[in-house]
Amino acid sequence: MSSAFVPANPDFESVVRASFGMQGLMRAIGARLVTVTPGRVVIEVPFSETVSQQHGHFHGGVVGAIGDNSGGYAALSLLPAGSEVLTVEYKVNFIRPASGSLLSAEGLVVRAGRTLIATRMDVSVVGAKGVEVCGILQATMMRVDAPPV
Amino acid sequence: MSSAFVPANPDFESVVRASFGMQGLMRAIGARLVTVTPGRVVIEVPFSETVSQQHGHFHGGVVGAIGDNSGGYAALSLLPAGSEVLTVEYKVNFIRPASGSLLSAEGLVVRAGRTLIATRMDVSVVGAKGVEVCGILQATMMRVDAPPV
Amino acid sequence: MSSAFVPANPDFESVVRASFGMQGLMRAIGARLVTVTPGRVVIEVPFSETVSQQHGHFHGGVVGAIGDNSGGYAALSLLPAGSEVLTVEYKVNFIRPASGSLLSAEGLVVRAGRTLIATRMDVSVVGAKGVEVCGILQATMMRVDAPPV
């Protein structure tokens, strides 16, 4: 789906990694930026008490947060230098319990317009039954100018 | 909107508080369960580096997480003893930057069916301009039997 | 919610009515533009075989269509002359059967940015139990320049 995308900024990976590195929430939940390719980003979080809900599964808020982020950074990977991405909105369906040792979100750009970028994301959990998709997302991202440094 | 709701379980508040207290994520981000009334729940998070994104605002993942939780617990407040709530899905629109010292999510039940409960949530931020809504959510919650202790 | 809005175009009502009048789908389903005030639009559809699903209720597609349209025109009512509105995305929850003689969608602007406008809509049905909300929606609208005539 994302294979046809040509990044507008050859330094897209360092732009994405720099932004991710400044997100306190990602650090607090132990998230890692695993893959950054044009139009496709993968983010992982190992299980810990910090990311749990009341039954010891991953909290849905973590599924949403890394799902959203994987889509936002997939969008950013395609944008010209000096751009940032805001999430306009996202929607998530929780289709299986997020029970396991590792949570992995794959964000894909579906359509990159000049201002708005449509994305879909799958969040999978590595658990007793192998790798299973536990959350599916759809989102709108928006390009904005990066604030001056 | 929620004023007409009659809780099926007189101990609804302690059920909600016990579940909230077991969520590692809520503890990790410093969330507090402020209000628990029938069909209406308020959750707050003070700003900290833990809940930040790259510009020092609240991370959208936190807006989503406490928004979702406030709706889920609003649903749980109306259910009979022995029930739990799963989030089937939610959708969030980010309508202003979540920039300020405190984030507050108000979850309201719109319609409580036997199995599915429809909810709407507003997430507000206390910032330089006073209190402003920064995120609006709509969600489907599902009643399930609580697992045996 | 919409009472504070000041329209940028004093002729907002005629702009909205002209656009609505050009929608073949609205004519085909018998939709009427009932109310056009700044940031708030109401659209109604009487029941007919044309708008039915398999049990003789209003089809969910009609709930979505007039819900979406009521929000889009609520957004358009606030925009400067020469603007049009596109729906970026919407989400609808069907919370009761849409069973009755009349369907009514009320679209409200929640937040009007320069480019994007956030809206919420309630769709109600007039049936045996009186007026009941059967669908709730949340949407993102986008301002674009109207094409030259």
Next chain:
Amino acid sequence: MSSAFVPANPDFESVVRASFGMQGLMRAIGARLVTVTPGRVVIEVPFSETVSQQHGHFHGGVVGAIGDNSGGYAALSLLPAGSEVLTVEYKVNFIRPASGSLLSAEGLVVRAGRTLIATRMDVSVVGAKGVEVCGILQATMMRVDAPPV
């Protein structure tokens, strides 16, 4: 995605076709049920004035309606005899103008639970640039008992 699904009712296709045939809205907009396989349904609508918006494109309400329906019937194709499907909620992103001669919605089941079924749908338009996806949807469907005849 849907290839692994085994239908619970060998007569699934006639169940789906019978339900579709009773929808007045589908008849009114000229929709055809093109493909019914386990977990996958395709619905098409040729362009006409009936399905138009103000610029002569397909109305977004039609994109939503046939997208929703293709997912609902994809879900129904997997359910035991005596079942019906309700749409709990759906979300649609409009990612390109729906401009062309034919609109085609493909609904796929992503996860079929006992009560709830998660679906994704793509709506494409056949236009001057060939076949292009113009709408992407994500939805929750619910199994209910069919009412006695």
